[in-house]
Amino acid sequence: MTKKPCTHEYLAGSETGKVLMCRDCGVVHLHLQNVSMRFDVEQFTAFAIMMAEASKRMEDETNNQARGQPTLTLVH
Numbered sequence: 532m533t534k535k536p537c538t539h540e541y542l543a544g545s546e547t548g549k550v551l552m553c554r555d556c557g558v559v560h561l562h563l564q565n566v567s568m569r570f571d572v573e574q575f576t577a578f579a580i581m582m583a584e585a586s587k588r589m590e591d592e593t594n595n596q597a598r599g600q601p602t603l604t605l606v607h
Contacts, residue, residue: 537553539560544550548563552572559575561568570578 535555537556537558539551539553542550542552542559548561551560551562552558553560557572559570559572561570561575
């Protein structure tokens with residue numbers, strides 16, 4: 532049995548990190564600064580959906596708070 536090395540395909544990246552995938556073995560590699568995680572495709576898809584939902588909820592709550600609360604500015 533020969534082990535073929537993974538061929539990482541670049542999917543996305545930013546200052547936060549990058550996402551790579553090996554289509555041969557079906558593993559998605561998520562690199563965030565000094566943390567690296569490996570997911571199978573289904574796990575990564577579920578993770579991405581969960582993170583998008585959390586991000587939207589944070590944004591919605593921030594917008595609701597900004598509209599609902601008066602702002603206070605302190606002047607010295």
